[in-house]
Amino acid sequence: DIVMTQSPDSLAVSLGERATINCKSSQSVLYSSNNKNYLAWYQQKPGQPPKLLIYWASTRESGVPDRFSGSGSGTDFTLTISSLQAEDVAVYFCQQCYSPPFTFGGGTNVEIK
Amino acid sequence: QLQLQESGPGLVKPSETLSLTCTVSGDSISSSSYYWGWIRQPPGKGLEWIGSLYYSGSTYYNPSLKSRVTISADTSKNQFSLTLSSVTAADTALYYCARHLRPSYSNYPFDYWGQGTLVTVSS
Numbered sequence: 001d002i003v004m005t006q007s008p009d010s011l012a013v014s015l016g017e018r019a020t021i022n023c024k025s026s027q028s029v030l031y032s033s034n035n036k037n038y039l040a041w042y043q044q045k046p047g048q049p050p051k052l053l054i055y056w057a058s059t060r061e062s063g064v065p066d067r068f069s070g071s072g073s074g075t076d077f078t079l080t081i082s083s084l085q086a087e088d089v090a091v092y093f094c095q096q097c098y099s100p101p102f103t104f105g106g107g108t109n110v111e112i113k
Numbered sequence: 114q115l116q117l118q119e120s121g122p123g124l125v126k127p128s129e130t131l132s133l134t135c136t137v138s139g140d141s142i143s144s145s146s147y148y149w150g151w152i153r154q155p156p157g158k159g160l161e162w163i164g165s166l167y168y169s170g171s172t173y174y175n176p177s178l179k180s181r182v183t184i185s186a187d188t189s190k191n192q193f194s195l196t197l198s199s200v201t202a203a204d205t206a207l208y209y210c211a212r213h214l215r216p217s218y219s220n221y222p223f224d225y226w227g228q229g230t231l232v233t234v235s236s
Contacts, residue, residue: 001176038220038221040222042222048228049209049211049226049227049228049229050160050209050223050226051226052214052222052223052224055214055221055222061224093159093160095160095222097220097221097222098220099220100162100165100173100175100219100220101162101175101176101177102162102220103162104159104160104161104162105159106159107159107160
């Protein structure tokens with residue numbers, strides 16, 4: 001299984017400031033055939049299912065604000081919220097879709113400082 | 114608008130079988146060519162992919178659960194189901210059904226999710 005490790009576990013950021021979440025996979029999730037990284041990011045608010053934010057490591061899902069961006073390749077990835085808004089308070093998960101079992105990171109709790 | 118809704122017993126006794134159904138509306142699971150999956154989340158914890166199914170019957174299961182899991186589809190009712198046998202307290206979780214993002218491929222994330230149903234394993 002590919003192990004996904006997120007850091008930090010928790011993050012407190014002031015409104016309008018940048019939030020950065022890291023995700024590391026135990027092996028590369030880069031498909032050489034199409035040069036795509038099969039890494040996704042989700043946002044989960046209390047009492048709600050996860051919401052897909054980003055796939056292929058950096059492609060925003062339709063309707064996702066552009067303050068959310070993803071970067072990285074191979075085994076190291078980052079989700080950045082460029083200017084934290086109150087509605088961004090949530091837990092964020094990464095997921096590899098490179099090979100089954102499709103594993104998730106442990107989650108990062110983002111709150112307002 | 115695509116909607117998914119999980120249903121099933123909220124309480125299951127240890128050693129018994131957990132059975133859940135996901136009813137899909139707004140799309141046909143047999144004609145849309147998507148993969149459909151189950152994911153679970155123990156209270157206050159992270160997410161675990163259980164398995165995914167294509168309407169034709171092709172399935173992928175998490176090896177950690179494979180000996181106990183079956184996912185199947187009832188295309189006439191536009192539903193797909195999860196059964197998990199020999200449950201223990203460790204199977205207590207919020208169970209979600211969801212759709213994979215791209216048609217015909219299972220190696221994409223989930224874009225549509227149900228609201229989830231809590232299943233507690235307890236005598």
